[in-house]
Amino acid sequence: MEKGDLYEFLKIDTTSAKGKGEEGAKFLVDYMTDHGIEARLIRHKAVNPYVVGELNVGAERTLLVYNHYDVQPVEPLDKWNTDPFNPTEKEGKIYARGVADDKGSLIARLQSIFELKKEGKLKVNLKFIYEGVEEIGSPNIEDFLEDYKDQLRSDYVLWEGAGRGPDNSPEIVLGVKGLLYVEVRDKTPKDLHSMYAPIVRNPAWELVNFLNSLRSDGKVNLKGFYDRVRWLTEEEARLMKGVKQEMESSLSQSVPENFMRKLVEEPTCNIAGLYAGYIGEGSKTVIPSYAFAKIDFRLVPDQDPEEVLKSLLSVIPQQFEVKVWGKVKPYRTSLKSEIASALISSARRTYNVDPSVLPNSPGTGPMEAFARILNNNQIADGVGVDNSSSNIHSFNEWIHVEDYLLAQRWMRELLLELGNMP
Amino acid sequence: MEKGDLYEFLKIDTTSAKGKGEEGAKFLVDYMTDHGIEARLIRHKAVNPYVVGELNVGAERTLLVYNHYDVQPVEPLDKWNTDPFNPTEKEGKIYARGVADDKGSLIARLQSIFELKKEGKLKVNLKFIYEGVEEIGSPNIEDFLEDYKDQLRSDYVLWEGAGRGPDNSPEIVLGVKGLLYVEVRDKTPKDLHSMYAPIVRNPAWELVNFLNSLRSDGKVNLKGFYDRVRWLTEEEARLMKGVKQEMESSLSQSVPENFMRKLVEEPTCNIAGLYAGYIGEGSKTVIPSYAFAKIDFRLVPDQDPEEVLKSLLSVIPQQFEVKVWGKVKPYRTSLKSEIASALISSARRTYNVDPSVLPNSPGTGPMEAFARILNNNQIADGVGVDNSSSNIHSFNEWIHVEDYLLAQRWMRELLLELGNMP
Structure with missing residues (x-):
């Protein structure tokens, strides 16, 4: 599907640390509404409104898609080779603030949904929550979830978007520290x-x-x-992929042989x-x-x-x-859960390789609050557009055009998979 | 003797950290020359010149008097109740930058020497070294001593001027850490x-x-x-006086019972x-x-x-x-040395109490360089005008008028004592 809509979205400055975002939220409501998704702004305690949406196709199960539309400040501006708010395509790459974190994944997923909906192949209901203050630490997210938990209830939650891991295979992350x-x-x-x-x-x-x-x-x-x-099982440890040399070059330090396992479980x-x-x-x-x-x-x-x-x-x-x-609080979804197996098999079909599955991210996020307040134990991350060199939070943020298209494809496969759950 | 000369000296800004001092050095050369002491400036590697002087009365022994004429910066100026460079007398106290550290002791000692000389009672030769960069750490002092060691050689060295200790008895310090x-x-x-x-x-x-x-x-x-x-002997430990309550109030912390001993020997x-x-x-x-x-x-x-x-x-x-x-390097002059016993007995005669004798200061100074380069093992501190609340290095620096006069008296007694050494 075309990238024009993504580019329009990327042009909107949604730097939450500078109080910007409202315009991005409105863009999303319009964009979803135009494609037949019920969507609205909710002004809550945060500086930027939440965007919530719903697409009920009368299916048995519901997937809640979580993304954020705000971005990190672009400074230092002079380190950028392009205008961060004027997306630039060059040699198969797209450069723009937020293209990897998290606007690219948000739009890629939506476009996949629009497409499946149009084809009449959507067999899972969808709900959406787009946050505008993730980059400033998601203040009051728990209050928001408490206040809207009935509208947000679902069978599965798809987290903001893990893309390609360091060995270039798709990455699936089942939890957070x-x-x-x-x-x-x-x-x-x-x-x-x-x-x-x-x-x-x-x-x-x-x-x-x-x-x-x-x-x-x-x-x-x-x-x-x-x-x-909860120490990792041997099966869990086996499904993580990492490239020692790549990790060392990215950290400029030597790391131990079992670095992936330590990162995840220690x-x-x-x-x-x-x-x-x-x-x-x-x-x-x-x-x-x-x-x-x-x-x-x-x-x-x-x-x-x-x-x-x-x-x-x-x-x-x-x-x-x-x-x-x-x-x-930390959180971890079971490797045996439906969302995990659907993500794994859809990734494998999309990329033709085994995905790297992390029982949890080495980083932190409010996943446990979603699990507890929405009473949901199937929350996982995947279907993202970024790669391990995407310069997230830094200057010259970028993604591969190809990864944008593959994320759309992965979303399609995932939705089909979830629609076929017994 | 009168304080007018001291006041003139105090009015001269000799803040070495700001490159000031030359004027003070010249004042001293004139002041000493006017009173029959051979004195001159030596421009060496330091920003301010050294003042060296000599008064040979044909005695057997020589005392080298060490002081410094530079002062600490006065900032913060707004904390001063008086102009730091306009000495102010009030209720028996003199307020001015440098009055306690070290101009007061310098002038009090000199005036005593002038008086004894006039009376024809000086039985010890004198040498003088006045430094202008003590408050910025005495850079190059070793080089200076090396270059002028022949002119500075003496039997005793009187350090810059310890006055009254925390229990108000005169303080004698025989070394440094x-x-x-x-x-x-x-x-x-x-x-x-x-x-x-x-x-x-x-x-x-x-x-x-x-x-x-x-x-x-x-x-x-x-x-x-x-x-x-070199742990303290019981005799050394016994001669130190300290007031626990005073120390605690000055440090705003409780201190152990044996605080004086610990301060000196640990x-x-x-x-x-x-x-x-x-x-x-x-x-x-x-x-x-x-x-x-x-x-x-x-x-x-x-x-x-x-x-x-x-x-x-x-x-x-x-x-x-x-x-x-x-x-x-640390340094310590023996309690059994002539300079120590002369300081102790002259202090006792001046103040009518036993002095407090510290085998070394808890602080640091270049005493070891004097001892080594000038080949002298009788270096000690005393004959000062300050007390333990004199606000040295701080705002509202002050001394008691009475302590200024007593320091003159102590110097007189010390010189007589040294003149009578067998």
């Missing part, structure tokens, strides 16, 4: 000359000692931390920020009056950020302050 | 999304683990670190600065591409910064970079 993001802070009344070091507290030392106690040999020492980890405690005292050029002999660390725990199914936080608080020195900046 | 200031840095090629935490290095973690390994229970773990420490490893990753408001899930710490080791006699550095380098992870920002 969770997150606990905390800031821990220690302080004294004032900076002191370091000659007093023999007799006073140094928050920097206290912080270093505490942080150090959190891990041994890379493993997290918190009580019960690994108790709920929970981590990461120091994302660290500060104390004098950090300018040269030397200053000071005992810092405060020190802090920003720490993110990536959690895997079935760890619970609340439990991890409780465990952390039970060992944290009494004088430390703790600020919680984020809590997201 | 040394220093090793290093920056250690760890890095990877680039920042990474924290979802890669299971498979990549995190310099922040590597730094935390390394720092933590440097100490156990507050003691430094470096090999041989304590081998050369070497330390202090984290003065710490940085990695994201330190702004809120959260960012990043694996920092670099992390660094600034560390100062305060060393006591007879530790050697070179040896400590060597020991540190032997345990530092191979990928770390190390920058050395400072190396100063």
Whole structure:
């Protein structure tokens, strides 16, 4: 199907961090309505409205399609070789902000649906939720789901769009990691000359000692931390594909042999920020009056950020302050679910290779909120247009034209598959 | 003696950090010359000239008086209640930049010398070295001493001027701590999304683990670190006076019972600065591409910064970079030395109390360079005008008028004492 509609959509600046998006939302409502899908804006607590839609073909089962229409800021603009809001096709590639994340997948899927609908081959009902604030962390998404859960209920949820993995095979992702993001802070009344070091507290030392106690040999020492980890089965581990060399070149670091498995199933405690005292050029002999660390725990199914936080608080020195900046639960859909098997077989038919199946993403998203609030345990990601070099969130974002067409094809196969579920 | 000359001197801005000082140096040369002391400027490698002087009375022994005429910047100016360069007397106090550190002691000592000279009671030769870059770390002081060591040779050295200790008794300081200031840095090629935490290095973690390994229970773990420490004798420990409550109120922290002893004899490893990753408001899930710490080791006699550095380098992870920002050797003059006993008995006669005698300062200074290059092992501090609340290096710097007069008296008693040495 033609790319003209995609290009029109890409031209609209929907940078949520700058309060833009409304125009993109309206474009979608019109676009869906024009093709016979009931669609409307819902202004909720977020800066950009939600777009919800429905296409009931009287089938037994319903698929909820989730995408977001907002994009990341384009800065630094001078690093772009083309105008980010004027999609440019060159040597089989399309360059534009949002083409890979997430406008390309959104439109490719819709066009597939329009086509099947026109052909009368749609055997699964559809619902849509398009978010306009994903790139600023989906604030209030849980409130929204709570308020509209009856309208959003479905049998399956298709997540925003995983495309091609690092070995170029289509990627299917059945879950997400969770997150606990905390800031821990220690302080004294004032900076002191370091000659007093023999007799006073140094928050920097206290912080270093505490942080150090959190891990041994890379493993997290918190009580019960690994108790709920659902380690991968051999089957799950076997279905993930990764290319070590590609990963190493993308990270500019060497990675272990079993890097894919570790990425997916290992929970981590990461120091994302660290500060104390004098950090300018040269030397200053000071005992810092405060020190802090920003720490993110990536959690895997079935760890619970609340439990991890409780465990952390039970060992944290009494004088430390703790600020919680984020809590997201992990989620994982079964490899044996209908949505997983439909995604796998439709990918195989589309691309003529076995897809790479990740039990969960190494990253985080609000999938668990969808599962819990919409009472749905078949949520998975696939049918995307991007590849592992698409420069998502960066400058010169791009996709292959061919991958756009293949994503349409994959959506078609998936819908047919779901329509044939016994 | 009158304070008018001191006030004239205080009015001259000699902020070395701002390149000022020449005018102050010239004032001193004139002032000394006018009173029959041979004095001259020496332009060396420093931004401000040295003032050197000599007064030979044909005595057997010579005392070298060391002071500095430069001052710290006055900022923040709006915190001053008076003009820092217009000395103001109020309720028995003098307020001005440099009055406590170090112009007051410099002039008080000189005036005492003028008086004794006039009375014909001077029985010790005098040499003078006034530095103009002490407040910016005395750069090139060793080179200067090397180049002029013959002219500066003496039997005793009187350091810049310790005044009243926290219990208000006069303070005598027989040495200084040394220093090793290093920056250690760890890095990877680039920042990474924290979802890669299971498979990549995190310099922040590597730094935390390394720092933590440097100490156990507050003691430094470096090999041989304590081998050369000259622990205090019971006599040395007994002569130090400190007031716990005063120290706690000045530091706004509780301190241990034996705080004076610890301050003087304990070497330390202090984290003065710490940085990695994201330190702004809120959260960012990043694996920092670099992390660094600034560390100062305060060393006591007879530790050697070179040896400590060597020991540190032997345990530092191979990928770390190390920058050395400072190396100063500790020094301690014997309690049994003539200069120590002359200072103690002259202080007792002046103040009618036992002085507090510190085997070394908790802080650092280039005393060891004086001892080594000038081949002198009798260097001590006392005969100062300040007290423990004088706001040195801060705003509203002040001294008691009475302490100015007492410092003159102490200098007189010290000179008489040294003149009577057998």
